[in-house]
Amino acid sequence: MTCSGTCGYANEYADFMDLSRLGAFVTKSITLEERPGNNPTRIVETRAGMLNAIGLANVGLKRFLEEKVPRLRQMPCPVIVNVAGHSYDDYTQTCAAMNGLDVVAAVELNVSCPNVKDGLTFGTHPARLRELTAEVKKVLPNKPLIVKLSPNVEDITQTARAAVDGGADILSLVNTFTAMAIDIEKRRPRLANVTGGLSGPAIKPIAVHLVSRVYRSVAKHAGVPIIGMGGIQYWQDAVEFILAGATGIGIGTALFVDPATPNKIVDGLTAYLERHKIDRLTDLVGALELPGDEPKKTPYP
Amino acid sequence: MSSSRDQFVCQVIANVPLCREHFKLVVRTRQFPPTFPGQFVQIACRPVDPQADTAQHELTWDDNALPRVSDPELAQRSTLLRRPFSLAGRRDTADGVELDIIHRVVGVGTAWLAELKTGDPISLIGPLGNRFRLPAEDGVAILVGGGVGIPPMIYLGSQLAGRKAVAFSGALTRDLLPLQITNAAPPADAVSASPLYNVEPFASFGIPTVISTDDGSYGYRGFITQALEKYLDRSFTTPHARSRAIVYTCGPEPMMKRVAEIAHARDIECQVAVERAMACGMGTCQSCCIRVKKPDPAAPPLPGQDWCYRLACTDGPVFKSTELLW
Numbered sequence: 001m002t003c004s005g006t007c008g009y010a011n012e013y014a015d016f017m018d019l020s021r022l023g024a025f026v027t028k029s030i031t032l033e034e035r036p037g038n039n040p041t042r043i044v045e046t047r048a049g050m051l052n053a054i055g056l057a058n059v060g061l062k063r064f065l066e067e068k069v070p071r072l073r074q075m076p077c078p079v080i081v082n083v084a085g086h087s088y089d090d091y092t093q094t095c096a097a098m099n100g101l102d103v104v105a106a107v108e109l110n111v112s113c114p115n116v117k118d119g120l121t122f123g124t125h126p127a128r129l130r131e132l133t134a135e136v137k138k139v140l141p142n143k144p145l146i147v148k149l150s151p152n153v154e155d156i157t158q159t160a161r162a163a164v165d166g167g168a169d170i171l172s173l174v175n176t177f178t179a180m181a182i183d184i185e186k187r188r189p190r191l192a193n194v195t196g197g198l199s200g201p202a203i204k205p206i207a208v209h210l211v212s213r214v215y216r217s218v219a220k221h222a223g224v225p226i227i228g229m230g231g232i233q234y235w236q237d238a239v240e241f242i243l244a245g246a247t248g249i250g251i252g253t254a255l256f257v258d259p260a261t262p263n264k265i266v267d268g269l270t271a272y273l274e275r276h277k278i279d280r281l282t283d284l285v286g287a288l289e290l291p292g293d294e295p296k297k298t299p300y301p
Numbered sequence: 302m303s304s305s306r307d308q309f310v311c312q313v314i315a316n317v318p319l320c321r322e323h324f325k326l327v328v329r330t331r332q333f334p335p336t337f338p339g340q341f342v343q344i345a346c347r348p349v350d351p352q353a354d355t356a357q358h359e360l361t362w363d364d365n366a367l368p369r370v371s372d373p374e375l376a377q378r379s380t381l382l383r384r385p386f387s388l389a390g391r392r393d394t395a396d397g398v399e400l401d402i403i404h405r406v407v408g409v410g411t412a413w414l415a416e417l418k419t420g421d422p423i424s425l426i427g428p429l430g431n432r433f434r435l436p437a438e439d440g441v442a443i444l445v446g447g448g449v450g451i452p453p454m455i456y457l458g459s460q461l462a463g464r465k466a467v468a469f470s471g472a473l474t475r476d477l478l479p480l481q482i483t484n485a486a487p488p489a490d491a492v493s494a495s496p497l498y499n500v501e502p503f504a505s506f507g508i509p510t511v512i513s514t515d516d517g518s519y520g521y522r523g524f525i526t527q528a529l530e531k532y533l534d535r536s537f538t539t540p541h542a543r544s545r546a547i548v549y550t551c552g553p554e555p556m557m558k559r560v561a562e563i564a565h566a567r568d569i570e571c572q573v574a575v576e577r578a579m580a581c582g583m584g585t586c587q588s589c590c591i592r593v594k595k596p597d598p599a600a601p602p603l604p605g606q607d608w609c610y611r612l613a614c615t616d617g618p619v620f621k622s623t624e625l626l627w
């Protein structure tokens with residue numbers, strides 16, 4: 001899959017990758033109202049990573065339905081729409097509009113936004129996240145609901161549990177890490193927004209750890225699949241996430257470097273399965289053996 | 302010939318210093334889509350990645366040695382994102398398409414580019430962005446480049462096909478000028494800023510050039526904008542002459558703003574190639590935004606607002622100076 005915000009609205013990468021080989025395409029975040037986004041500078045490269053503060057620049061629900069949905073109908077793969085909002089009403093109105101759209105295979109909630117009413121982020125408060133998920137689920141009975149978890153929390157298993165209790169069908173993790181870069185000559189933040197979200201290879205080991213924790217503590221028992229994401233660049237990275245418990249894999253920042261990354265990862269995974277004589281990728285999901293685990297029928301020869 | 306944009310692994314066929322900190326990198330690829338002046342490519346300033354292939358990746362373990370960990374992530378500081386470079390030229394030859402990229406060493410990525418040897422592979426994505434709109438057949442092109450804004454002016458100059466043109470190239474000092482000054486003519490008159498046929502490659506395109514340096518080490522002492530102003534007031538004295546001219550500019554933003562003001566004050570069209578930090582170059586990351594005026598404030602995007610953001614990568618990098626809010 002692609003990760004929201006790194007692949008445009010629809011077929012922007014059609015010249016550079018085979019979209020038909022994607023498990024799913026995930027749109028950039030759609031909000032109820034159109035948003036111009038933050039002032040520039042909006043991105044900074046950090047070592048092995050990228051810091052962004054785009055500010056949810058998007059065309060808004062109305063223009064999305066008018067301009068982007070016709071293009072999404074031409075996509076040769078399933079389409080997941082990412083929805084963001086700044087109030088419960090924002091989320092429910094936008095998601096309600098997705099419920100009846102045949103082109104939408106699922107909805108992913110971006111919960112890393114502050115609520116305009118009190119400034120608290122939806123995705124970092126378990127009770128609020130449970131409530132938001134439940135509210136959205138009510139208006140979205142026809143579509144699987146994916147909740148994209150923020151890593152900027154003390155204990156991600158609490159927010160994962162809250163999302164599952166609220167009715168999330170799938171969890172995706174992780175969103176970007178709140179971070180900062182400083183221009184040492186000007187003594188100012190390098191992003192106009194001061195802070196931004198860190199992505200790219202720099203965050204991969206942390207993301208693998210968080211997927212592993214959520215899988216073992218919440219998702220496995222609840223039977224909720226995980227879409228793992230965070231710094232995946234090569235097929236080897238994808239294997240790590242799958243072993244940690246991810247059923248699906250999202251590619252984000254790596255698309256900027258090489259838009260054909262998802263195709264190459266599929267090829268790499270296929271070769272890995274053949275080499276280890278494994279029939280189905282799902283046999284590897286969560287196959288990580290930790291000290292103290294019961295020895296499994298792992299694919300080791 | 303491939304008709305669409307794509308990712309290409311090219312071969313370096315030359316990488317020569319042009320002056321202090323500036324290099325001309327020439328790469329060859331068997332095929333490349335049509336390109337136009339103003340367009341750019343996104344270069345991966347790191348070794349072409351063997352792991353990106355579908356083949357399984359294994360460390361080689363030589364006899365009597367430890368396995369070599371050569372992943373740049375572990376071994377050295379390296380770039381992650383690609384870097385955008387405007388095209389400075391293109392030649393279609395029997396051996397393939399040659400692309401010229403002129404860059405100045407300013408950071409990790411360009412320092413890596415400067416070390417490339419003939420035969421090295423390099424990955425680029427392109428061609429990206431829009432293009433300069435050429436003047437009418439009987440029009441005049443005025444190419445105003447500053448520092449690393451000069452390369453797209455070279456490509457534009459090579460494509461003017463017999464149209465009248467004059468180039469203005471400015472730098473801090475003579476040895477930061479990525480152009481060759483031939484000794485066929487004396488230095489440009491420091492007072493009148495007359496264009497001379499002694500600057501390559503512009504002279505070989507039949508384009509005379511005015512050079513300015515901030516420190517007066519060559520040509521006009523001062524800003525290129527001052528030399529431009531003097532020239533325009535001397536050579537474009539009638540509304541008819543001005544209406545057939547187009548000023549093209551690329552360089553530091555304060556320079557381009559002033560060039561736009563100078564052109565605007567004389568009713569001369571001005572096209573600006575902007576530079577922005579960008580991650581993708583393909584219209585997805587939304588980071589290279591620039592404020593532009595909306596012709597109709599009531600129309601989308603953002604009805605009711607008289608400005609909006611456009612992307613330098615897909616809406617630009619070339620904008621009409623009159624639409625930019627900078």
